[in-house]
Structure formats: structure tokens, C-alpha cells
Amino acid sequence: MTANDKPVLRVTVFSDYICPFCYLGWLRLEKLRGDYDLRINWCMTEIHADNPPEGCPPTDTGYTPAQWGRMVTDLDVFAAEDGVRFGGLDYTTNSHRALLLAEAAKEEGSEAFYAVHRRLFEMYLCEGRNLADKQLLRELVGSLGLNPSLPDRAWNEPRYERKLQEYALAARELGVSATPTFFFGPQPLLGLQTLDTLRLAARASLVAATTESLDTPP
Known part of the structure; x- marks a missing residue:
């Protein structure tokens, strides 16, 4: 089945690169x-804007050591189901520059965006590297050609900051209280x-769209 033969499935996702659940999601x-012509609207969402760029322990973001330990244990189980091995969960960092970079990468085309998207997740969550490091992000762009x-x-043109602000406003208006949503x-x-x-949500959304089209008066 080619992309042209598949039904179009539009999904909006609120996501952050320092969120392990977002990567698995x-x-x-x-x-x-495999079943749909998938069109994802990525809304870059900064979940810990107060995190320092040099990084900090996860317990500085409100988790107790016991809570964080339990969450990491659960995450390792979830990750194993998806063939992922996390390696960067002993500290957290500020994702703002990474989010701006990803937003700007959208203008380079889908292939470029998803290459950046994947590596941002991998570098922080699997390799334990700091996504606030400007030089690291420059090297990422260079490595992808x-x-x-x-x-x-990404970091100097105001329109990307405005997009992040628009996503934050949309998240509040839509009741987004967790990532991913x-x-x-x-x-x-x-x-x-x-x-x-x-899969159930995908099927339901297409059924709803079909029903709405049938209800449209001539």
C-alpha cells in the first residue's frame, strides 16, 4: 500500500525532548x-522552563528520590517494550534551545525535521547529553548535513519563540496537563x-470524520 492509498490521519502532539514518555509515545x-498517511502537528512544549542550562538532579523539579526511582523503574519496563534503553535519566536540563531548533528544522522539510527530532531524543535520553549545550546542538546539525x-x-529569529508561546497558550486552552498529549x-x-x-483513537477519528461528512447538508 502506497502513501496515496492510505487514509490521511492527522494527529496533534504536545511534546518535549526531555520527556522520556514523549519519546516512547x-x-x-x-x-x-503502516496503515495511515500520518500527518503529525508537533507542538513543542517546554515542561521545565526553570531548569538551569547546566542541568540539575530530577529531584530539583519536584520529585522525591523514591518517586523518581519508581518512575525510572517503570520507564525501563516501558522502554524495553519498544526496544529502547535509556541512559540519561540521572539529571534533567533545559530544553528551550532544542525546542527552538526542532521548530526551525520543520522549515527544512520532513526528512530534516525527523532526523533532528530523533537525535534530540536519543542524545538526551539514551546518551545522557545536555540539550542546552549550544555546541552540541551545532554538532548535531553538522552531523546530519x-x-x-x-x-x-532558530535561536535568534523571533518567529520561533512566538511559535513556542503559541503552543503554550494552546496547551492551556486545551487543558493539556501532561506530555505527551x-x-x-x-x-x-x-x-x-x-x-x-x-490504533483505536485513529480508527475512531476517521469514523467521526466520515460521519461528519455524511451529515453535511447538500
């Missing part, structure tokens, strides 16, 4: 491409979802 969402001006454009229609799916749940 994306990997599961990608599995829908992208336009070397991309980082400076998926919208297959008007109702949100908050947090990491199973693949079965994502």
Missing part, C-alpha cells in the same frame, strides 16, 4: 504509518498510551 505513534545556519536562525480529534489522550489505544 512518538515511537508507538510511528507504528501507525543540514544548513549550518539553522541553529543561529495526543489529539486525534477534539478529545485529548494525556500521557503515554499503548499502541492499541493509539
Whole structure:
């Protein structure tokens, strides 16, 4: 089945690169491409804007050591289901520059965006590298063979900051209280979802769209 033969599935996702649940949620969402022409609207969402760029322990963000330990244990189980091994969960950092870079990368095309998108997740969550490090992000762009001006454009041109502000406002208006949050229609799916749940949501959204088209008066 070619992309042209598949039904178009539009999904909006609120996501941050320092959120391990977001990485797993994306990997599961990608599995829908076998059945759908998947169009994802990525809303870059900064979940810990107060984190210092040099990084800090996760307990500085409100978790107790016991809570964080339990969450990491659960995450390792979830990650194993998706063939992922986390290696950067002993500290957290500020994701603002990474989010701006990803937003700017959208203008370079889908292939470029998803290359940046994947590596941002991998570098922090699997390799334990600091996404606030400007030099690291420049090296990422270079390693992917992208336009070397991309980082400076992302960090200096106001339109990307405005997009992040628009996403933050939309998140508040839509009641987004966790990342990832998926919208297959008007109702949100908050947090990491199973693949079965994502498939059900996809089918339901297409049924709803078909029903709406049938109800449209001539």
C-alpha cells in the first residue's frame, strides 16, 4: 500500500525532548504509518522552563528520590517494550534551545525535521547529553548535513519563540496537563498510551470524520 492509498490521519502532539514518555509515545505513534498517511502537528512544549542550562538532579523539579526511582523503574519496563534503553535519566536540563531548533528544522522539510527530532531524543535520553549545550546542538546539525545556519536562525529569529508561546497558550486552552498529549480529534489522550489505544483513537477519528461528512447538508 502506497502513501496515496492510505487514509490521511492527522494527529496533534504536545511534546518535549526531555520527556522520556514523549519519546516512547512518538515511537508507538510511528507504528501507525503502516496503515495511515500520518500527518503529525508537533507542538513543542517546554515542561521545565526553570531548569538551569547546566542541568540539575530530577529531584530539583519536584520529585522525591523514591518517586523518581519508581518512575525510572517503570520507564525501563516501558522502554524495553519498544526496544529502547535509556541512559540519561540521572539529571534533567533545559530544553528551550532544542525546542527552538526542532521548530526551525520543520522549515527544512520532513526528512530534516525527523532526523533532528530523533537525535534530540536519543542524545538526551539514551546518551545522557545536555540539550542546552549550544555546541552540541551545532554538532548535531553538522552531523546530519543540514544548513549550518539553522541553529543561529532558530535561536535568534523571533518567529520561533512566538511559535513556542503559541503552543503554550494552546496547551492551556486545551487543558493539556501532561506530555505527551495526543489529539486525534477534539478529545485529548494525556500521557503515554499503548499502541492499541493509539490504533483505536485513529480508527475512531476517521469514523467521526466520515460521519461528519455524511451529515453535511447538500
